[in-house]
Amino acid sequence: MCGIIGYLGQKEAYPVLLAGLERLEYRGYDSAGICTAHHGTLHLHKKKGRVENLKSITLPGTIGIAHTRWSTHGSPADKNAHPFLDQSKQFSIVHNGIIENYLELKEELRKEGVAFTSDTDSEVIVHLLAKYYHGNLQEAVLNTVKRLMGAYAFCVLKSGNQEIIAARNGSPLVVGLNGGENFIASDVSALIEHTRRVIYVDDFRLVKVTRQGVELSDFQGRPLPPSIKEVNWNIEQAQKQGYKHFMLKEIFEQPQVVEDSLRLNLSLRKDFSRLLIVACGTASYAGLVGKYLIEKIAKIPVAVEIASEFRYKEPLFSRDDLILAISQSGETADTLAAVRLARQQGAKTLGMINVVDSTIAREVDDIIYTRAGLEIGVASTKAFIAQLVTLYKIAYALAGQEFSGEGLVEKVQQTLSLNSQLKDLAKKYFAYQNFLYIGRNINYPLALEGALKLKEISYIHAEAYPAGELKHGPLALVSEETPTLAICPQDSVYEKTFSNIQEVKARNGKVIAVATQGDERIKGISDDVIYLPSVKEVFYPLLAAIPLQLFAYHIADVKGCDIDRPRNLAKAVTVE
Numbered sequence: 001m002c003g004i005i006g007y008l009g010q011k012e013a014y015p016v017l018l019a020g021l022e023r024l025e026y027r028g029y030d031s032a033g034i035c036t037a038h039h040g041t042l043h044l045h046k047k048k049g050r051v052e053n054l055k056s057i058t059l060p061g062t063i064g065i066a067h068t069r070w071s072t073h074g075s076p077a078d079k080n081a082h083p084f085l086d087q088s089k090q091f092s093i094v095h096n097g098i099i100e101n102y103l104e105l106k107e108e109l110r111k112e113g114v115a116f117t118s119d120t121d122s123e124v125i126v127h128l129l130a131k132y133y134h135g136n137l138q139e140a141v142l143n144t145v146k147r148l149m150g151a152y153a154f155c156v157l158k159s160g161n162q163e164i165i166a167a168r169n170g171s172p173l174v175v176g177l178n179g180g181e182n183f184i185a186s187d188v189s190a191l192i193e194h195t196r197r198v199i200y201v202d203d204f205r206l207v208k209v210t211r212q213g214v215e216l217s218d219f220q221g222r223p224l225p226p227s228i229k230e231v232n233w234n235i236e237q238a239q240k241q242g243y244k245h246f247m248l249k250e251i252f253e254q255p256q257v258v259e260d261s262l263r264l265n266l267s268l269r270k271d272f273s274r275l276l277i278v279a280c281g282t283a284s285y286a287g288l289v290g291k292y293l294i295e296k297i298a299k300i301p302v303a304v305e306i307a308s309e310f311r312y313k314e315p316l317f318s319r320d321d322l323i324l325a326i327s328q329s330g331e332t333a334d335t336l337a338a339v340r341l342a343r344q345q346g347a348k349t350l351g352m353i354n355v356v357d358s359t360i361a362r363e364v365d366d367i368i369y370t371r372a373g374l375e376i377g378v379a380s381t382k383a384f385i386a387q388l389v390t391l392y393k394i395a396y397a398l399a400g401q402e403f404s405g406e407g408l409v410e411k412v413q414q415t416l417s418l419n420s421q422l423k424d425l426a427k428k429y430f431a432y433q434n435f436l437y438i439g440r441n442i443n444y445p446l447a448l449e450g451a452l453k454l455k456e457i458s459y460i461h462a463e464a465y466p467a468g469e470l471k472h473g474p475l476a477l478v479s480e481e482t483p484t485l486a487i488c489p490q491d492s493v494y495e496k497t498f499s500n501i502q503e504v505k506a507r508n509g510k511v512i513a514v515a516t517q518g519d520e521r522i523k524g525i526s527d528d529v530i531y532l533p534s535v536k537e538v539f540y541p542l543l544a545a546i547p548l549q550l551f552a553y554h555i556a557d558v559k560g561c562d563i564d565r566p567r568n569l570a571k572a573v574t575v576e
């Protein structure tokens with residue numbers, strides 16, 4: 001959840017690390033800090049709040065490590081900001097993950113005279129390093145990892161040493177190589193400005209980065225050959241390119257994403273009796289659309305499990321099931337744990353992942369990469385669209401049917417022209433405190449996704465229900481104060497959803513309908529109508545996603561929310 005980065009080269013490290021932190025900030029933004037080494041001394045600057053708080057000063061040196069924090073243990077305060085130093089101020093560390101046995105280690109170190117300065121779990125790492133250091137930093141790190149339980153990626157800097165040592169067990173870590181300057185970071189976005197040559201570090205690996213290159217070893221200290229890869233992202237993808245927010249830019253990239261996703265070549269073996277989808281958040285809602293789709297088109301049973309529930313509920317599945325893990329980041333801890341559990345019990349796993357060579361991508365038996373490109377906004381938009389198109393491709397492929405794309409790129413493009421209407425609607429509705437989202441059948445997951453978007457970026461409470469469920473309880477919430485966003489295209493359940501809208505209107509509820517172009521009838525009963533181009537029933541989710549994203553976006557913008565960095569959230573949820 002936190003972002004870490006290390007640099008050593010010929011340039012001044014502070015500005016390089018600062019820029020890297022800004023790219024990693026989507027991983028957490030409770031505090032930030034940088035430590036550099038210069039002339040045998042460590043220099044430290046860290047502050048509560050955003051990375052920009054570090055801009056007022058600079059530190060000397062051409063080697064350093066840095067951190068942006070998403071708090072787990074200890075409040076977002078200066079004292080809990082990374083990097084941490086040991087008592088002799090010779091060692092400095094930054095850490096992403098959770099050290100589960102930190103209380104026990106803290107107690108042991110305290111008895112040995114260590115005075116802790118923070119409430120974090122991470123600080124134990126730097127004191128253990130100091131304890132185990134007898135002239136060889138690599139050895140000290142190896143002895144330190146032997147004592148740690150939990151998940152981590154951490155970087156170590158020692159005063160006077162021209163090297164950064166990092167270790168990984170459960171949290172992402174990637175090395176960037178650029179001739180005489182090298183990097184280590186939580187993800188590629190922090191390095192892409194400088195290099196596309198990377199090494200993805202596996203679990204239980206230690207990396208020594210110097211200006212000359214990289215040495216990789218396992219936790220027993222045995223050397224391993226590094227495998228260098230070329231990243232196919234570019235710097236433009238990591239920039240806003242004139243858009244006010246990454247989220248808006250990513251929404252507008254969706255026609256291209258649909259086009260790229262349609263080009264995906266799938267070769268699927270239909271040697272399973274049930275598909276079991278595991279995912280979290282938006283990815284799980286894509287999975288739910290997939291369930292409706294695959295059951296309808298390919299007639300194969302599909303179950304969808306929230307990954308965090310799956311891993312702890314003694315799930316029932318057999319070797320005949322195919323476990324499909326859907327994840328944008330490929331790093332979500334719960335989804336990763338679900339994959340590991342399934343594999344341990346002998347099930348076949350398939351990943352639908354956006355980030356190439358991410359942990360889940362590397363652990364599944366088979367992989368389909370979605371084609372969303374780099375997604376930076378914490379609220380997932382184009383990754384969802386890429387997941388949907390990929391699921392259409394899977395459904396049609398499993399059914400042995402041709403899927404040509406049905407003019408979807410143009411229809412998605414057309415749907416984006418709703419932007420100015422959604423901007424106006426946001427001005428009308430931004431002050432409401434509660435919303436209901438309803439949809440039926442394949443559009444029910446879209447109601448869930450729309451409500452999630454509104455919650456996470458505008459902080460407005462929104463609940464989603466299958467439209468038919470309203471009368472079983474939530475109808476009690478309907479009043480003039482609680483508008484309902486109803487997804488009601490002209491599909492096979494149109495009349496049913498239409499009746500549910502009438503039930504809301506009969507109770508003085510305001511209704512914003514997402515409907516099919518030309519539907520005059522719905523205009524008669526709704527307060528506002530958002531018209532989608534007409535498509536085949538199964539494709540409405542793809543189009544409906546766009547106004548729901550734009551509605552949440554513009555409401556959050558009118559309210560002045562920090563859209564790309566919503567409070568309390570982070571892009572890649574690498575903790576449980």
Ligand code: AGP
Pocket residue numbers: 280281282283326327328329330331332335378379380381456570571572573
């Ligand atoms: C989406 O807007 C969210 N920020 C979140 O629900 C996200 O989809 C979820 O954490 C899963 O992430 P993943 O796709 O990277 O696994």
